[in-house]
Amino acid sequence: MNPWTDLGRIDLGDALLDRQIVGEDGTVVGKVDDLELRAEDGRYVVDALLVGPEALADRLGGPIGRLLHHIGRGFRARAPQRIPMNAIRRIEPTIVVTTAIAHATGSPSEDWLRRRVIGRIPGAGRASR
Template sequence: MQLLRDILDKQVVDREQVKIGKVDGLVAELRQGKPPRVVAVELGAIALARRLGARPGRLTARLAARLSGKQQARPHRIAWTKVRDIGVDIEFDIDVRRTKILAWQRWLRDRIVGRIPGA
């Protein structure tokens, strides 16, 4: 498997097939004398901005922290051990409703979109 080709930018779904987002980053563990091992995937604007460089990543993290608190200033991580299936989508053995992954979308819906007349 070629991780960057086969994993990065793929749709992520939870065990109920609810779309969570796309894989924006991979977290690897470096082990002495052994090949690196993937330990998590990262989702969200911060991980995506980091792919453009350190500066866009820092700016995006600062913006997220300012708008919605420090807990949102890091990419969302899902442990690699939670992978159930890799096909067209990557299915994780999680319930997205019990995570903070969609908190940003809820924040936008409640504070911005919900205040637009006719939205």
Template sequence: MNPFTDHGPIDLADALLDRQITGEDGTVVGKVDDLELREENGTYVVDALLVGPEALSDRIDGPIGKLLRQLGRGFRAGAPQRIPLNAVRRIEPTVVVTTAIAHATGSPSEDWLRRRIVDRIPGAGRASR
């Protein structure tokens, strides 16, 4: 499913970048930090949405981009998380993806915060019960 099938040329920065990504069930995934493109017949086609500080750092030059790359290494090693375009159900103010993809795509920064800070707070494990 491609939400852009019936559209002509669009401004991808306006349509996708920095938009919140949620699952169909409301699960918050993160924000669209970058796009994966491929060339097809002389035009570029979006293959996937990229999520995570590593993807965002590629868009930002200078010391802030360098800081984001270092933070990304602290959250986890590896490439940005990739959400294939066929998992996108619709684009509203948020980008809505399938529930399965939303649950499979964790936020590295949230995982890091939970592991390093929240889990160390006495009683934090019982807070949601």
């Protein structure tokens, strides 16, 4: 299911990059850090959304990208996680993906922030209920 099948040309930077990704059940996955594209009939087609500090580092490049690669190693980041286009259910202000993909995909940096920072705030465990 491709949500853009009938839209024609779109600005991918505005439509996808840096948008929050959540599962159908509300599970927070992270943000779209980069896109995986392929050439098809003289145009580019989005194959997948990429999540993780390594994807963002590659997208930014330069000194900031190298810094993100270094920080990503601190979060034990692995290769960018890939969310195929057929896993997207809706595009709202957030990008809603299937619950199975949401649970299988996670951002190491967001997990670290949730455990080390947000989880230590009094009452944070009850905030989302």
